[in-house]
Amino acid sequence: MIRYDLTDSVATVTLDRPEAMNSLTAEVKSALLEALRRAAGDDQVRAVLLTGSGRAFCAGQDLREHADNLEAGRGLAGTVREHYNPLVELITTMAKPVVAAVNGVAAGAGASLAFACDLRIASERAKFALAFSGIGLAPDSGASWTLQRLVGAGRAAELMLLGEPVDAARALELGLVTRVVPPDDVLKAAGELAVRLAQGPTRAYAATKRALAYAATHTLPEALELEALLQDECAATRDHRDATRAFLAKERPSFTGR
Template identity: 45%
Template sequence: MDTSIRVEQRDAVAVISLNRPDKLNAFTPDMQRALQDVLTGVERNEEIRAVVLTGEGRAFCAGQDLESIQHHPDLNYGEVLKQGYNPLILKLTKLEKPVIAAINGVAAGAGVSLALACDFRIASERASLIQSFVNIGLIPDSGSTWLLPRIIGLTKAIELMFLGEKISAVDAARIGLIHRTCPPEQLLPEAMALAERLGKLPTKAIGMTKRALYKGLGNTLEQSLEYEAQLQELAGRTNDHQEGLRAFFEKRTPEYQGR
């Protein structure tokens, strides 16, 4: 039984933990598949309304486990990405439930990409992030070249990717790479509080908003206007919208069910 991914459901929140602390939660193919399977289960479980993704031990995720490829000089890195990382990143960005990365320690390489694919990023004040690919003669992958410049701008993305220097969580928050930092002992409580807050909101509308945002990054204004109209038609038919309207007119707090 694969134990590299732990998942715990706390009411409407799924807490997913990368669980290879002795290897700084570095990815292996089995771990990638296990995480994809867990996310598929979360996607299908209507009781789960939000997700917290974190790491066990002193790291969030150190990226690829280099020891696992050390003795495979002919390994096709492109296939590794196509079969493992790329589907995982797409799964996260297409998951129509809010995902919070609780960055408890170092995030390096594809570990940064994993965090970038989440909707919110909260980090321990002791955490750090590094686009480490250039330090071993590789290019940033797992969506980093698409996500990072869109999050922090091209100028800063070039600096982080070309130089491969570590950035502290505090500095990462300053440039908009993460949303905020907190003391280590408050990280999971803060992430849970945000997840619980999101879990009480209209999940369908949030999911459609996420869909529109990612599609909009490659659309013209005209295309986005048309897509918004399509999604709004769907949102207008949800139970949550009807509940929101009733609550508005009855002057009460809505009780959304994510339907």
């Protein structure tokens, strides 16, 4: 259901329902949230890699379970507030960089999870689909917030209203993904990127994530003030002191995340 591995300070979290294109049941969503919380709270983890097994990254909500809920009169059964909202909030606010290895189809909430990550490496076979309107639903899992920050309001409206799939090449052109690689290389490329981040200044990365999210919804003076506060915090870190010494000595800095 969910596989968790910690290697080289990278926690790899894998959605493991390949027979169902890694679609999300209530059980899977709970396990995914638990795995991400584990990664967020573990000081040995300095970067997170999120991916799927088989031919899909994640096909979104498990529609068989959803249909059963509709038949039973339970509708969405609170899954947006109980599952999706905490997942997206955790990914976007985690004090560590999160990389998505999009190995195949990312649809609905699956696409939203990828968009919530800080960086996305996509297979040439990857496809993104904001399929909410196609089944008479509004966007969820933070897509209304993340997507327009990636591609702009106009493109976000187009992708959500029309629900047409976006292939990897178009996703790269739009800015949805960081890089596109051959299918056999996606996990390797994403893993190398995650390891690179795990070897970097973790607290500076956390401050960068916080500054970007804050600046998106605040005025310039407010953003400047937060930048000043965050810079003071980073200036007091061991990583900053050691990196400054290394720079002056013309050496390559070695970061500890402290």
